[in-house]
Amino acid sequence: MNNQNRFVIYENDDQFDFDQKGKKINIKFNRIAFIFFIFFVISIIYSIHLIHLGSRGFNNENSGQNKIYNKLKRADIVDRNGNFLAKTVSSIDIGINPVEIIDQKKLLLNLGIIFPNKDYQLIKSKFNNNKFFWFEKKISDANYEKLMLLGDKSIKPEEKLTRVYPQRNLFSHIIGQIDDDNNGISGLEKSLDEKLKKNKDIIQLTLDKNIQFLIREELLKYNQIFDTKGSAAILMDVNNGEIISLVSVPDFDPNLRENITDVNYINRATKGVYEFGSVFKTFTMAAAFNEKIFEPESEFINLPKSIMCAGFPISEYNKDIPSNLTLEQILVRSGNIGSVRIGQAIGEEKFRSFLQKIGITGSINFDIEEVGVPIKFNWGKCPLATASFGHGITTTLLQVVKAYSIITNGGYNVNPTLIKGEEVIEKKQILDDNVAKKILPILRKIVSTKDGTAKLANVEGYEIGGKTGTANKIIDGTYSNKKVNTFVSIFPTSKPKFVLAVMLDESQNNKNYIYEYRDGSNFKLKGSPRNTAGWTTVEVTGHIIDKIGPILATKYNEIN
Incomplete structure (x- = not known):
C-alpha cells in the first residue's frame, strides 16, 4: 500500500x-x-x-426583459377615518413579441401548463403573425414568477399603475374621474390634479364613509317610493364648514371610466341651480332680526289672503292661515303674504346685501369645480316681494347649507370644505349674534308643534329644527307642475352642530306609502296628502336622522 x-x-x-x-x-x-x-x-x-419579486418593476438587463414602469402615480384619497376612496395600485401586463421566440413549440407547451384555459389555436395564429400582442392583463404574482422562470426573451412584462375607487358609486360626484392619460377630468381628481400627481401626501377628506353610505341608501330608497328624477343631501358642521356627507343620485361608478353625458347625472348638491321656495323665508326673518326691524313677537294684523304684483297674484299656499300673525307664526306656518310684508319692511337694498353676505347670491368657492352659479336676479319691487318667500330667485343647495350655518351658528362665516385641514382659521362674525338666538326657537317649533310644516322629522332626542320649501320648476321658460321639495334641518337647536339639507327633484305622491307619526299616538296615515316638502322631503330627513343620529352623537359630539 x-x-x-x-x-x-x-x-x-x-x-x-x-x-x-x-x-x-x-x-x-x-x-x-x-x-x-x-x-x-x-x-x-x-x-x-x-x-426577484421586489425587482420586477425594474429593467432586468440579464434576462433581457423590457419592463416599462409607469411613474404617473397619484396620491391616495381617504375619508376622515382613513378609509380609501381613491387609490393607485400597480399591476403587470404580459405581452409577447413572436419575433423573439426561442422555441415556439416549447413556449406553447409551457404556456398551456401555466394558463390552461386560453385558446392556444388563436395564440398560435398570433405567433405566426409576428406582431406583438398582449397575452395576459393584470397577471398574478404566482403566474408572473412562472413566466419569468421560462427565460424566453419574447415575454415582455410591463408594469402599469391603475387608479381604483374601492367605494365605487358612493363618492363618485365628489372624487370624480381621470382619463386614460392620468389627468383628472372631474371632481377632486380634477381640482387637485397637480397636487395628486406630486404624490407626496395622502389627501384626507372631511367625509365619513359610513354616514355617506347611510344617507345614500335612504335617498335611493325614497327615490323609488316618491318616484323622483333624482335627489341630493348635504350634511355639514355648522361651526367649521366640514362636510361630513355630500350625496347626489343618480351617481356612477368611476372605475368604469365612462363618459357621462346624461344631464340627469348632474351633481344636484353643488352644480344644480334651483328655486327652493319657502326655505328662503328663514333668510327674510333673519335679515329682519339682523337689521333690528322686528322681533319674533311682532304682530301683523289683517294680512290679506292674496295680493297683486305686476299683474300677478301672490297667494297663501294654505287658505287656513289666520290673518293676524306674529313674525314667529308667519315662519312656523310658512305664510307667503306675511313674508312679503317683512321683506318690504327690510327694503330691497338691505335684503339684497343680506343675501349676498350669507352667500346665497353670486358664486361660491369650493373644492370641486362642479359648482353652479345662481341665475342673475333683477331686483325691483316685485322681485323683492317674491324673493321674500323664495319665488323667482335661485341658488345651489351648497349655498343654502352655508347660509343656514351662518344664521344658526351665532353669525360666523363658514366656508364649506371637503378637505381635512390642520390649520385653525379665525372665525369672522358677519351677523348679529341675536339672529341665531331668535331664529333657532322658531325653527324648532316648525318641527315640534302641530302648526309646523315639518312634524314628521321630529326625531326624539335630537332637537331638530328646520324649514321646508316647495317650488315649481321652470321648464321651457314657464312654471310647470313639477316640483323641487327641500327641507333644511338644524340640530340640536339648543347648541347647533349640524345642518342637513335634503332635496327631492320632481317627487310624486305615493298613494300606498304609510306615514307613522312620531308624537307617541301610534297614528298612521296611508298615502301622501300633498306633493309638498312636508310630506316628502321631511319624511326622508326623519329616516336619515334615525339612521345617522346615533353615529353623530357618539363620534362627533367632541368636534369643535
Whole structure:
C-alpha cells in the first residue's frame, strides 16, 4: 500500500482524516452546525426569491426583459377615518413579441401548463403573425414568477399603475374621474390634479364613509317610493364648514371610466341651480332680526289672503292661515303674504346685501369645480316681494347649507370644505349674534308643534329644527307642475352642530306609502296628502336622522 495516499474512516466518530501527497486536511463539524447550514441555504434561496419579486418593476438587463414602469402615480384619497376612496395600485401586463421566440413549440407547451384555459389555436395564429400582442392583463404574482422562470426573451412584462375607487358609486360626484392619460377630468381628481400627481401626501377628506353610505341608501330608497328624477343631501358642521356627507343620485361608478353625458347625472348638491321656495323665508326673518326691524313677537294684523304684483297674484299656499300673525307664526306656518310684508319692511337694498353676505347670491368657492352659479336676479319691487318667500330667485343647495350655518351658528362665516385641514382659521362674525338666538326657537317649533310644516322629522332626542320649501320648476321658460321639495334641518337647536339639507327633484305622491307619526299616538296615515316638502322631503330627513343620529352623537359630539 502506498502510504502517501491514505484514507482512514472511523464510523463511530465525528472525525475523518484525509491525506493525499503529503497534504493533510482536518475538518470537524457536528450535527447542529450541519442543520444550521441547511437552514442558512434555505433562507438564502428564499431571500433571492423575494428580491426577484421586489425587482420586477425594474429593467432586468440579464434576462433581457423590457419592463416599462409607469411613474404617473397619484396620491391616495381617504375619508376622515382613513378609509380609501381613491387609490393607485400597480399591476403587470404580459405581452409577447413572436419575433423573439426561442422555441415556439416549447413556449406553447409551457404556456398551456401555466394558463390552461386560453385558446392556444388563436395564440398560435398570433405567433405566426409576428406582431406583438398582449397575452395576459393584470397577471398574478404566482403566474408572473412562472413566466419569468421560462427565460424566453419574447415575454415582455410591463408594469402599469391603475387608479381604483374601492367605494365605487358612493363618492363618485365628489372624487370624480381621470382619463386614460392620468389627468383628472372631474371632481377632486380634477381640482387637485397637480397636487395628486406630486404624490407626496395622502389627501384626507372631511367625509365619513359610513354616514355617506347611510344617507345614500335612504335617498335611493325614497327615490323609488316618491318616484323622483333624482335627489341630493348635504350634511355639514355648522361651526367649521366640514362636510361630513355630500350625496347626489343618480351617481356612477368611476372605475368604469365612462363618459357621462346624461344631464340627469348632474351633481344636484353643488352644480344644480334651483328655486327652493319657502326655505328662503328663514333668510327674510333673519335679515329682519339682523337689521333690528322686528322681533319674533311682532304682530301683523289683517294680512290679506292674496295680493297683486305686476299683474300677478301672490297667494297663501294654505287658505287656513289666520290673518293676524306674529313674525314667529308667519315662519312656523310658512305664510307667503306675511313674508312679503317683512321683506318690504327690510327694503330691497338691505335684503339684497343680506343675501349676498350669507352667500346665497353670486358664486361660491369650493373644492370641486362642479359648482353652479345662481341665475342673475333683477331686483325691483316685485322681485323683492317674491324673493321674500323664495319665488323667482335661485341658488345651489351648497349655498343654502352655508347660509343656514351662518344664521344658526351665532353669525360666523363658514366656508364649506371637503378637505381635512390642520390649520385653525379665525372665525369672522358677519351677523348679529341675536339672529341665531331668535331664529333657532322658531325653527324648532316648525318641527315640534302641530302648526309646523315639518312634524314628521321630529326625531326624539335630537332637537331638530328646520324649514321646508316647495317650488315649481321652470321648464321651457314657464312654471310647470313639477316640483323641487327641500327641507333644511338644524340640530340640536339648543347648541347647533349640524345642518342637513335634503332635496327631492320632481317627487310624486305615493298613494300606498304609510306615514307613522312620531308624537307617541301610534297614528298612521296611508298615502301622501300633498306633493309638498312636508310630506316628502321631511319624511326622508326623519329616516336619515334615525339612521345617522346615533353615529353623530357618539363620534362627533367632541368636534369643535
